[in-house]
């Protein structure tokens with residue numbers, strides 16, 4: 001590809017970051033399944049260590065297959081540089097540990113991934129890095145939530161499973177003035193639907209296990225941002241904590257990424273169809289989907305997301321037992337807690353992903369006992385709807 005040309009996203013997912021000439025003209029990226037690299041001489045080895053000459057040393061520091069993936073995700077997120085990790089949590093922990101120091105404060109969106117919440121508690125216990133949670137829904141609320149020692153605002157948007165959103169432009173406009181770094185977990189949207197770096201955020205993190213891998217066969221994490229911050233994290237929390245990605249898993253992600261744009265279009269289209277059908281069903285109390293025109297934050301969604309994404313939640317009119325019955329009656333849709341796979345997956349947040357949250361707090365967050373979350377896959381939406389409909393009929 002012509003390096004000086006700005007290709008469309010759909011082209012970049014296939015080609016960017018890869019130069020076949022550097023890889024014996026291999027059409028697809030080879031898997032460099034090696035832990036170490038040889039130095040042609042003592043002097044050259046020393047120069048590589050000193051950073052005076054380019055070249056690979058050891059695969060925890062960098063690896064050619066992983067480098068292609070990092071370059072590709074950097075271009076897709078429109079960041080300057082990127083890093084790949086062995087899991088989404090390795091990326092999240094590398095970012096938070098790298099950005100903060102003891103006694104800092106982290107301001108966090110209300111509702112984050114369960115293990116991110118666990119990590120924030122650990123940072124508090126071990127390093128007195130206190131976190132507070134806010135809806136971040138107005139300038140006043142954000143300003144009032146920022147403390148003297150706030151060094152990081154950590155945002156998930158849309159928020160799982162209530163699908164509330166945070167206005168990233170608003171958060172950035174306040175954070176920039178106060179020298180606070182903004183980190184966004186972009187797992188739900190992927191760069192196809194939302195590009196936080198373009199809106200001024202400092203760092204994007206991903207569980208690439210989800211839509212980026214897209215096939216439910218790899219656990220991985222990614223991060224993108226400006227070179228200075230990424231290189232700092234590469235040399236510290238990535239290299240020395242060591243949660244790196246294997247060359248084979250990087251190759252699986254490169255393979256998955258090639259179809260990201262076409263997959264996301266289908267995920268979104270299917271989710272929108274199911275959201276519309278569910279809303280019209282007499283046994284459904286409420287539907288939460290960012291692609292819904294009636295979503296309370298649709299003005300923010302239109303501003304920062306290309307489409308509504310592949311996740312939706314809905315509440316059943318009835319009791320916890322009714323919700324259990326609906327799920328158990330499904331014949332096609334499996335019960336599982338991941339997301340972004342080809343298969344549509346259903347889960348019950350109150351007893352699964354959000355079970356650790358105290359009941360009152362959980363209900364305050366809008367996660368009732370009758371709420372179910374769907375990660376809408378790539379099947380024919382008519383078959384998915386038929387499955388949901390027959391299960392709803394039986395309760």
Ligand SMILES: *Cc1c(COP(=O)(O)O)cnc(C)c1O
Nearest residue numbers: 087088089113185187207209220
């Ligand atoms: C899954 C997930 C994570 C954690 O990623 P792993 O790859 O499982 O470590 C973080 N954030 C969000 C939003 C997720 O869905």
